[in-house]
Amino acid sequence: MSTLSVHARPGLFWFSSPQTFFPLAGRLTPWFFVIGAVLAALGLYVGFFVAPTDATQGESYRIIFIHVPAAWMSMFLYLIMAFWAALGLILNTRVSSMMATAIAPTGALMTVLALITGSLWGRPTWGTYWVWDARLTSELILLFLYLGFLALQAAIDDPRRADKAGAVLALVGVVNIPIIYFSVQWWNTLHQGSSVSLTRSPSMAATMLLGMLLMALAFWSYSIGAALHRVRSILLEREKRSEWARELRAAERLK
């Protein structure tokens, strides 16, 4: 199937063609960053000025407003990365594979943030920065999976072969996600189970939950913006000699 016949009409593979996807992603990216910034401002306001002091943890609990969103994103982004990688593997759509590659660095950074903010929260509440329990160890393994994915792809010169090898690694690593999620139930761990009912008073929990959800949506929006921004660079890097990249260059629409 030629590339031209794919992008000539809208259909199942309309957005999987680089020349359609590149300008679309470019238009969407700034909106995700703006919405992320607005939600973060609202979430921080609620988190620091509306949500009250926690009954048992004092002010240290306010780390929750970034720790939980970062930890959620580290897991969500892995699943989304594996989904696009699998799609690229099955349908042989190269934009899908590039999407997976674009998500990986942001996912790795979210995992780093979850680990660092978690250890800064663990010190005052557990008395230690790190403990080799199920939740923390499986989250560390998640970081190694992201880094392994990036290193493997960087080590293979042929982009399509790198996509396929990365997809296999990403799919095998999916097994780690339920392990992280259910680790607090399956094993005896220092990490607390539920994160939304920190106090007994329901009205307090409601504003804490609101702050956390606003921050989670902000992290979502930021992550999508970052991934879309990165995938456009990857498209240009990989397809700099293609017809559509030449056309964009001639029209001065590369930015």
Added chain:
Amino acid sequence: MNWASAADFWAMGGYGFYVWGSYATVLAVVVIEIVLLRVRRRRAISEIIGGNLEMGKSTQTVGDR
């Protein structure tokens, strides 16, 4: 309002180091990622504009979607 004064706010009930350490880390990582994204974009564009990309050197396979 949870805070009696600005100093009270920064102290975070004695947990200032941990709370602000966490938020500073997030801010630093986000700033670093945005800088890296911009550097990568600029490099990719300059390679197309400045690079010597001959039509005959195409590595793109036509049959690939």
